[in-house]
Amino acid sequence: MSxxxxxxRLPRAVRxxxxxxxxxxxxxxxxxxxxxMDDIAELAGISKPMVYxxxxxxxxxxxxxxxxxxxxxxxxxxxxAAPDLPTDERLWRGLRAFFGFVGAHRDGWAVLYRQARGxxxxxxxxxxxxxxxxxxxxxxxxxxxRADGREVGETDLEVVAYALVGASESLADWLADHxxxxxxxxxxxxxxxxxxxxxxxxxxxTWPPPQV
Amino acid sequence: MSxxxxxxRLPRAVRxxxxxxxxxxxxxxxxxxxxxMDDIAELAGISKPMVYxxxxxxxxxxxxxxxxxxxxxxxxxxxxAAPDLPTDERLWRGLRAFFGFVGAHRDGWAVLYRQARGxxxxxxxxxxxxxxxxxxxxxxxxxxxRADGREVGETDLEVVAYALVGASESLADWLADHxxxxxxxxxxxxxxxxxxxxxxxxxxxTWPPPQV
Amino acid sequence: MSxxxxxxRLPRAVRxxxxxxxxxxxxxxxxxxxxxMDDIAELAGISKPMVYxxxxxxxxxxxxxxxxxxxxxxxxxxxxAAPDLPTDERLWRGLRAFFGFVGAHRDGWAVLYRQARGxxxxxxxxxxxxxxxxxxxxxxxxxxxRADGREVGETDLEVVAYALVGASESLADWLADHxxxxxxxxxxxxxxxxxxxxxxxxxxxTWPPPQV
Amino acid sequence: MSxxxxxxRLPRAVRxxxxxxxxxxxxxxxxxxxxxMDDIAELAGISKPMVYxxxxxxxxxxxxxxxxxxxxxxxxxxxxAAPDLPTDERLWRGLRAFFGFVGAHRDGWAVLYRQARGxxxxxxxxxxxxxxxxxxxxxxxxxxxRADGREVGETDLEVVAYALVGASESLADWLADHxxxxxxxxxxxxxxxxxxxxxxxxxxxTWPPPQV
DNA sequence: AATGAATGAGATTTCATTCAT
DNA sequence: GATGAATGAAATCTCATTCAT
Numbered sequence: 001m002s003x004x005x006x007x008x009r010l011p012r013a014v015r016x017x018x019x020x021x022x023x024x025x026x027x028x029x030x031x032x033x034x035x036x037m038d039d040i041a042e043l044a045g046i047s048k049p050m051v052y053x054x055x056x057x058x059x060x061x062x063x064x065x066x067x068x069x070x071x072x073x074x075x076x077x078x079x080x081a082a083p084d085l086p087t088d089e090r091l092w093r094g095l096r097a098f099f100g101f102v103g104a105h106r107d108g109w110a111v112l113y114r115q116a117r118g119x120x121x122x123x124x125x126x127x128x129x130x131x132x133x134x135x136x137x138x139x140x141x142x143x144x145x146r147a148d149g150r151e152v153g154e155t156d157l158e159v160v161a162y163a164l165v166g167a168s169e170s171l172a173d174w175l176a177d178h179x180x181x182x183x184x185x186x187x188x189x190x191x192x193x194x195x196x197x198x199x200x201x202x203x204x205x206t207w208p209p210p211q212v
Numbered sequence: 213m214s215x216x217x218x219x220x221r222l223p224r225a226v227r228x229x230x231x232x233x234x235x236x237x238x239x240x241x242x243x244x245x246x247x248x249m250d251d252i253a254e255l256a257g258i259s260k261p262m263v264y265x266x267x268x269x270x271x272x273x274x275x276x277x278x279x280x281x282x283x284x285x286x287x288x289x290x291x292x293a294a295p296d297l298p299t300d301e302r303l304w305r306g307l308r309a310f311f312g313f314v315g316a317h318r319d320g321w322a323v324l325y326r327q328a329r330g331x332x333x334x335x336x337x338x339x340x341x342x343x344x345x346x347x348x349x350x351x352x353x354x355x356x357x358r359a360d361g362r363e364v365g366e367t368d369l370e371v372v373a374y375a376l377v378g379a380s381e382s383l384a385d386w387l388a389d390h391x392x393x394x395x396x397x398x399x400x401x402x403x404x405x406x407x408x409x410x411x412x413x414x415x416x417x418t419w420p421p422p423q424v
Numbered sequence: 425m426s427x428x429x430x431x432x433r434l435p436r437a438v439r440x441x442x443x444x445x446x447x448x449x450x451x452x453x454x455x456x457x458x459x460x461m462d463d464i465a466e467l468a469g470i471s472k473p474m475v476y477x478x479x480x481x482x483x484x485x486x487x488x489x490x491x492x493x494x495x496x497x498x499x500x501x502x503x504x505a506a507p508d509l510p511t512d513e514r515l516w517r518g519l520r521a522f523f524g525f526v527g528a529h530r531d532g533w534a535v536l537y538r539q540a541r542g543x544x545x546x547x548x549x550x551x552x553x554x555x556x557x558x559x560x561x562x563x564x565x566x567x568x569x570r571a572d573g574r575e576v577g578e579t580d581l582e583v584v585a586y587a588l589v590g591a592s593e594s595l596a597d598w599l600a601d602h603x604x605x606x607x608x609x610x611x612x613x614x615x616x617x618x619x620x621x622x623x624x625x626x627x628x629x630t631w632p633p634p635q636v
Numbered sequence: 637m638s639x640x641x642x643x644x645r646l647p648r649a650v651r652x653x654x655x656x657x658x659x660x661x662x663x664x665x666x667x668x669x670x671x672x673m674d675d676i677a678e679l680a681g682i683s684k685p686m687v688y689x690x691x692x693x694x695x696x697x698x699x700x701x702x703x704x705x706x707x708x709x710x711x712x713x714x715x716x717a718a719p720d721l722p723t724d725e726r727l728w729r730g731l732r733a734f735f736g737f738v739g740a741h742r743d744g745w746a747v748l749y750r751q752a753r754g755x756x757x758x759x760x761x762x763x764x765x766x767x768x769x770x771x772x773x774x775x776x777x778x779x780x781x782r783a784d785g786r787e788v789g790e791t792d793l794e795v796v797a798y799a800l801v802g803a804s805e806s807l808a809d810w811l812a813d814h815x816x817x818x819x820x821x822x823x824x825x826x827x828x829x830x831x832x833x834x835x836x837x838x839x840x841x842t843w844p845p846p847q848v
Numbered sequence: 849a850a851t852g853a854a855t856g857a858g859a860t861t862t863c864a865t866t867c868a869t
Numbered sequence: 870g871a872t873g874a875a876t877g878a879a880a881t882c883t884c885a886t887t888c889a890t
Contacts, residue, residue, distance in 0.1 A: 031331055033245045037885060047851045049887080058885065114330030117385075118323060119243050159383065159401045166382015167375040174374045189371045196408065221868065221874055249860065259876045264861065455755055457669045461864060471872045473866080482864065538754030543667055551813075583807065583825045590806015591799040597753075598798050613795045620832065645853055645889065672880065683855045688882065 016054050019044045023055075024065045028111040032062060032119065063125045066116060069109045070129045076101045077136065087144035088195055094140070095168065095194070096187040102172045103183035110172050130165070137161040164194050228266050231256045235267075236277045240323040244274060244331070275337050278328055281321040282341045288313045289348070299356035300407055306352070307380065307406070308399040314384045315395035322384045342377070349373040376406050440478050443468045447479075448489050452531040456486060456539045487549050490540055493532040494553045500525045501560070511568035512619055518560070519592065519618070520611040526596045527607035538597070554589065561585040588618050652690050655680045659691075660701045664747040668698060668755070699761050702752055705745040706765045712737045713772065723780035724831055730776070731804065731830070732823040738808040739819035746808045766801070773797040800830050 022044035026035045037058055041048040055061045080097035081090040102110050116122040138161040145152055168190055175186050222230075234256035238247045249270055253260040267273045292309035293302040314322050325341075328334040350373040357364055380402055387398050434442075446468035450459045461482055465472040479485045504521035505514040526533050540546040562585040569576055595614050599605055646654075658680035662671045673694055677684040691697045716733035717726040738746050749765075752758040774797040781788055804826055811822050 036883080048885090049851060050849085052886070053850090111330060117329060118326030120246075156401065159386065159398065160405055162382050162386045163379040163402060163405050166385070167379040169382065170374050170378015171371065173378075174371065186371070189368065190375060193372055193375050224873080227874085248858085260860090261862080261876060262874080265875085270860070460862085472864090473872065474870085476865070477870090541750045541753060544670075580825065583810065583822065584829055586806055586810045587803040587826060587829050590809070591803035593806065594798050594802015595795065597802075598795065610795070613792065614799060617796060617799050648852080651853085673882085674880080684881090685855060685883080686853080689854085694881070 012054065015046070015050070019046065019051055019055055019061075020065055020068055023061055024069060024112065025107055027062060027065060027115060028107040032115045059121050062112075062116075063122065066112050066122065066125050066129070069105070069112055070132075072105075073098070073101050073109045074129075074132060074136070081136075081140070087140055087147070090140055091195060092187075092191050094136070095191050096184065098168060099172065099175060099183040099187040099190070103175060106176060110169075110176060113169070114173075133165055134158060134161045137164055167193065224266065227256075227258065227262065231258065231263055231267055231273075232277060232280055235273055236281060236324065237319055239274060239277060239327060240319040244327045271333050274324075274328075275334065278324050278334065278337050278341070281317070281324055284317075285310070285313050285321045286341075286344060286348075293348075293352070299352055299359070302352055303407060304399075304403050306348070307403050308396065310380060311384065311387060311395040311399040311402070314387055318388055318391075322381070322388055325381070326385070345377050346370065346373045349376055379405065436478065439470070439474070443470065443475055443479055443485075444489055444492055447485055448493065448532055448536065451486060451489060451539060452536060456543065483545050486540075487546065490536055490546065490549050490553070493529070493536055494549075496529075497522070497525050497533055498553075498556060498560075505560075505564070511564055511571070514564055515561075515619060516611075516615050518564075519615050520608065522592060523596065523599060523607040523611040523614070526599055530600055530603075533596070537593070557589050558582065558585045561588055591617065648690065651680075651682065651686065655682065655687055655691055655697075656701055656704055659697055660705060660748065661743055663698060663701060663751060664743040668751045695757050698748075698752075699758065702748050702758065702761050702765070705741070705748055706768075709734070709737050709745045710765075710768060710772070717772075717776070723776055723783070726776055727831060728823075728827050730772070731827050732820065734804060735808065735811060735819040735823040735826070739811060742812055746805070746812060749805070750809075769801055770794060770797045773800055803829065 019040070023035075023040050026040045026043055029035075030039070037048055037051060040061070041051050044051070051061070055064055077094045077097045081094035083090070085093070101108075113126075116126050138157045141157060141160065142152075171186055171190050175181055175183060231252070235247075235252045238252045238255055241247075242251070249260055249263060252273070253263050256263070263273065267276055289306050289309045293306035295302070297305070313320075325338075328338050350369045353369060353373065354364075383398055383402050387393055387395060443464070447459075447464050450464045450467055453459075454463070461472055461475060464485070465475050468475070475485070479488055501518050501521045505518035507514070509517070537550075540550050562581045565581060565585060566576075592614055595610055599607060599610050655676070659671075659676045662676045662679055665671075666675070673684055673687060676697070677687050680687070687697065691700055713730050713733045717730035719726070721729070737744075749762075752762050774793045777793060777796065778788075807822055807826050811817055811819060
């Protein structure tokens with residue numbers, strides 16, 4: 001009897017995933033503040049004290065969501081942009097993976113990320129993820145530069161990467177607001193802007209053009 | 213005597229500005245939810261009921277802040293980017309004005325804007341401002357294209373503008389997080405990416421390169 | 425110039441009536457508590473401090489409304505039920521006047537009265553009005569009795585009068601809730617119950633019938 | 637030990653009754669608006685959030701009180717007025733039960749009922765209870781009529797029932813204001829008026845008498 | 849392991865009411 | 870006489886969080 005086929009006492013790891021699933025949904029739909037721990041516990045089909053026991057405070061719970069979804073997204077991107085490909089191909093595949101992910105998990109990353117921006121409590125986690133993201137992009141660019149025998153200041157690199165990441169996020173929003181749009185085509189458009197702009201920049205072309 | 217130096221009973225318009233000033237500061241520093249109406253009233257040197265009487269609900273108050281700061285910023289940009297200049301010059305001056313504004317009002321627009329993203333109640337106001345912004349940028353690009361005798365689909369234009377706006381917002385964040393950074397130089401960097409990328413794109417170059 | 429044909433500075437009495445008109449309307453429509461002094465002042469086309477200066481506190485203002493409307497109603501009844509008529513005729517005319525008044529001033533009587541019931545602050549005024557009312561009815565009954573050479577205990581008289589007044593009030597509510605109903609017919613129905621019941625009672629018939 | 641005499645953590649049903657008891661008292665004594673949720677919670681010996689958790693909004697709480705007390709009273713009346721008794725006996729027992737109930741629970745039904753009248757939010761509940769009450773009375777009258785082979789229009793019946801209910805309520809008020817009065821005697825007085833009046837009316841006697 | 853019961857603390861909002869001009 | 874400006878005080882409601890079973 002205790003070993004009934006419908007498990008009540010699930011192993012901890014499974015329960016935690018259920019809770020995170022519920023939390024991501026509720027946070028996404030209602031926003032961080034409007035979401036209540038009651039809502040989350042109810043959607044997870046579990047009592048509130050369990051949520052606290054397993055995942056801690058509301059803030060900690062949100063960070064956990066952020067972490068899981070962010071990691072999933074980074075993995076999707078990293079898995080697509082294999083390091084042995086040429087840089088433009090890597091960038092392209094990375095962007096495609098990014099927009100694909102955003103399109104597929106409308107509940108997930110992008111929404112959480114938007115919630116987190118501008119809320120001090122999450123600055124730490126946010127900064128960490130952004131850094132990981134920027135590092136990936138900057139890494140690609142640096143690799144291309146080195147292959148080309150060129151050198152660029154670190155700050156320059158960071159800023160460019162930042163701009164690319166920001167542009168992508170912005171288009172992710174645009175995509176979220178235009179459900180009929182095609183993620184693939186959006187990725188193509190972003191790639192055009194990014195690649196052409198970044199390529200030129202890294203090739204040494206600058207603005208304003210050198211005054212003769 | 214009648215013009216006593218300690219003013220009580222100020223006219224409505226003055227008080228409203230004081231309140232908005234206070235509200236912008238508090239919202240920026242603590243975030244929308246953590247900010248309390250008590251805090252705002254206290255900083256404005258007035259009692260809470262006055263805030264409600266003049267500016268309405270907390271939500272309405274935030275929208276009012278958003279509106280005032282956004283309008284100020286748009287005016288700063290529009291004032292800098294005179295329509296009779298060449299496009300690259302307009303874009304450059306616009307960006308310089310934008311980053312200058314963000315650098316000078318670190319409490320203002322950019323932070324509020326971040327708060328508002330992802331909060332449904334502000335979606336309307338936000339969309340309106342983003343639209344105004346995108347229109348300005350898209351207008352510049354379209355002008356340049358037409359002057360060049362080229363034609364580009366409206367969606368393409370919108371997406372590119374979106375990407376540029378997003379990239380700029382992202383760098384504004386970066387600027388806010390790096391107080392030692394120079395707004396002017398940040399503008400230059402952004403201009404490089406934007407102009408070179410957009411210019412190429414609009415010039416007809418696309419990615420991927422046509423396969424031979 | 426000061427004697428412009430459109431009077432701004434109205435004599436006090438007129439202003440007070442305007443305010444009372446506005447107050448009766450607002451109290452009736454929204455209920456005592458939901459009605460705000462702002463609403464009343466606005467509808468009266470005057471500033472709030474004037475309301476306070478002329479008619480005092482919100483509570484006092486409500487009592488003033490109650491008083492004015494109640495007096496009007498009592499006058500209407502008293503005017504209809506001339507003391508030199510036979511008792512049944514007086515009662516009938518009184519009831520007809522009462523239901524006519526209620527039908528005509530649905531805002532005034534019914535709602536004000538309903539508001540006031542059960543609110544301690546107005547118990548005093550209310551009790552006074554009910555007493556006046558009960559006295560009138562009891563007076564009619566006593567007159568009829570005396571004319572008939574019969575005597576009835578004072579408490580009995582009061583209680584019967586109370587019951588009649590209560591029944592009338594109840595039908596007044598019913599009338600207020602059934603706008604299609606005819607006040608005159610309602611008065612007739614009430615008269616039937618009242619007269620037949622009271623008449624029998626006063627005639628010496630009682631319930632239960634004397635056990636043989 | 638487990639059944640410690642100082643109970644904390646009572647089961648929900650018990651706490652709900654405690655809260656309703658407290659709410660009825662506070663609402664009765666202070667009136668709906670003057671009553672604060674703090675007062676009620678304190679009298680119930682519990683914290684405010686529990687009241688909200690179990691019984692909802694202040695409005696809902698008041699409706700719950702109304703419902704409980706109204707049901708109790710109707711049950712007291714229905715239990716006393718057994719359907720197999722002759723009509724006058726049923727009416728008499730019903731009235732006695734009514735005045736007995738009102739006399740015993742001076743805090744309860746009658747006072748709440750008065751609060752509710754004229755407040756829109758409670759119109760629904762109120763109408764329902766009044767309807768139940770009127771139906772009971774009208775049922776008695778209709779039964780008597782049918783037994784007598786007579787027929788009366790439905791509206792007539794409703795109006796008469798209304799008048800009787802109103803008269804009873806009014807005497808209930810009178811009883812509440814005269815603590816020394818005897819409920820039983822008050823019931824007798826009401827019965828006299830009601831029965832004699834209604835009996836005559838239903839017997840076909842009307843007012844005015846047919847003009848010869 | 850799991851949960852119903854319970855609460856401290858604080859937020860927004862609304863009014864009646866009064867200065868000061 | 871008349872009013873815009875201003876506020877003290879309070880009420881409702883919600884939540885994250887924790888006992889005790």
